[in-house]
Amino acid sequence: MVLAHDRPPLTGYDQDLWASRLRYRDVEVRDAFEQFSAIRRGNVRIWERLNPTDLVRVGIHGERGEESLEHLRRCMPLTTSYTSSNWNGSAPRD
Numbered sequence: 001m002v003l004a005h006d007r008p009p010l011t012g013y014d015q016d017l018w019a020s021r022l023r024y025r026d027v028e029v030r031d032a033f034e035q036f037s038a039i040r041r042g043n044v045r046i047w048e049r050l051n052p053t054d055l056v057r058v059g060i061h062g063e064r065g066e067e068s069l070e071h072l073r074r075c076m077p078l079t080t081s082y083t084s085s086n087w088n089g090s091a092p093r094d
Contacts, residue, residue, distance in 0.1 A: 002059040002069050003046070010059040010067065047073060 001008045019025075024032070055070040 002057050002067075002072070003050070003054060005059075006057075008059050010061040012061065012063045 001010065050069065050073075055073065056068055058066045058068045061067050
């Protein structure tokens with residue numbers, strides 16, 4: 001949203017309510033992991049193409065105010081050691 005629009009609103013949400021309403025508990029773990037992996041790959045491709053001008057773009061979070069793409073990039077890990085090719089069905093451990 002921030003990359004495509006000038007200062008768009010960023011709406012906060014209740015993540016527990018989101019998970020409950022979307023019935024995440026009923027999803028097969030492997031299916032959820034495969035979906036997550038596909039979305040993550042697409043997001044990483046976008047992040048890798050950003051330039052310094054893109055990173056200063058901001059959205060307006062309803063609770064926290066201005067948040068730049070650079071700030072969001074620092075908040076989100078963009079790599080994971082778990083991919084669909086090496087995942088064994090167990091949850092990752094730190």
